[in-house]
Amino acid sequence: MTKHRFSYIERYALWKAYDGRCFYCEEPLDFQDMSIDHVVPERFVGYPDELAQFRRDYDIDENFPNFQVNDFANWVPAHPRKCNTRKGSEVFSKKMMLLILHEVQRRLPAVEKQLTLLRKERGRARIFGSLGTAIENQNFSIADVREFLSQVESEQYVDESLVLTFGVITDDLFEQDHGIPLNISYDYPHLCDWLELDLVKHLRAIVPSPFHHTQPSERSGESLSVRIVFPELNIDSLDNFDRPWWKILEALNFWELFGYTYQDAFPELPSHGIFGQLEPG
Numbered sequence: 545m546t547k548h549r550f551s552y553i554e555r556y557a558l559w560k561a562y563d564g565r566c567f568y569c570e571e572p573l574d575f576q577d578m579s580i581d582h583v584v585p586e587r588f589v590g591y592p593d594e595l596a597q598f599r600r601d602y603d604i605d606e607n608f609p610n611f612q613v614n615d616f617a618n619w620v621p622a623h624p625r626k627c628n629t630r631k632g633s634e635v636f637s638k639k640m641m642l643l644i645l646h647e648v649q650r651r652l653p654a655v656e657k658q659l660t661l662l663r664k665e666r667g668r669a670r671i672f673g674s675l676g677t678a679i680e681n682q683n684f685s686i687a688d689v690r691e692f693l694s695q696v697e698s699e700q701y702v703d704e705s706l707v708l709t710f711g712v713i714t715d716d717l718f719e720q721d722h723g724i725p726l727n728i729s730y731d732y733p734h735l736c737d738w739l740e741l742d743l744v745k746h747l748r749a750i751v752p753s754p755f756h757h758t759q760p761s762e763r764s765g766e767s768l769s770v771r772i773v774f775p776e777l778n779i780d781s782l783d784n785f786d787r788p789w790w791k792i793l794e795a796l797n798f799w800e801l802f803g804y805t806y807q808d809a810f811p812e813l814p815s816h817g818i819f820g821q822l823e824p825g
């Protein structure tokens with residue numbers, strides 16, 4: 545039997561519709577840890593005769609016309625071990641089953657509402673997505689990003705958190721005169737530290753709104769990339785960006801990159817600047 549693979553949207557809508565809580569114990573549930581329980585066990589999908597028998601015995605069709613095993617009418621968010629411990633073959637008693645399925649029905653409008661919101665969000669994300677691809681294939685400058693974003697902004701997509709990925713090929717740095725101070729030796733870790741600190745300091749100088757890393761930088765040995773989110777960026781402030789060795793590898797909105805909203809990832813704004821142990825002096 546092939547198991548249903550939950551899409552991000554399905555998982556997220558379910559989590560939001562149940563207010564980020566476990567259906568069974570009603571305690572808060574981390575989105576990352578959430579498991580999805582089938583109230584009517586999913587294994588029935590592989591046994592149509594048994595499923596038909598079950599539907600008759602439990603009066604499923606009378607109570608829930610068009611009931612499907614793989615549907616929001618049968619999915620609930622649950623703690624993975626603590627509250628989702630039934631074996632695949634175990635079935636609730638009829639009374640319990642009907643009680644639970646009715647409660648799930650009551651939540652369906654909230655699920656629908658979340659799905660609608662998320663689809664709208666997805667539509668917006670695609671606009672940024674196409675920009676991301678455009679940038680990936682060429683070495684775009686800040687000015688190009690700005691031009692794309694001003695088009696996007698005019699279409700009222702201003703409320704998205706922009707994530708820019710800055711990249712540099714460290715081997716190329718010394719082949720041309722980029723204006724890197726000569727006292728920076730070609731020692732890869734040292735060079736990366738310097739580049740990353742310099743980038744953050746420079747951004748702090750020109751961008752008045754908060755920004756921060758979304759994750760530690762990636763250091764391949766030949767290149768360095770740094771991903772920074774700007775939750776309230778006014779793109780004009782990037783006009784003064786003058787570190788020509790950095791390329792913009794990617795410009796995407798937060799949702800498109802991570803599959804959840806900036807607000808959910810960072811309910812409180814992390815401290816301004818750099819991620820991890822490095823702190824510009």
Ligand SMILES: [Zn+2]
Nearest residue numbers: 566569623627
């Ligand atoms: Zn629970």
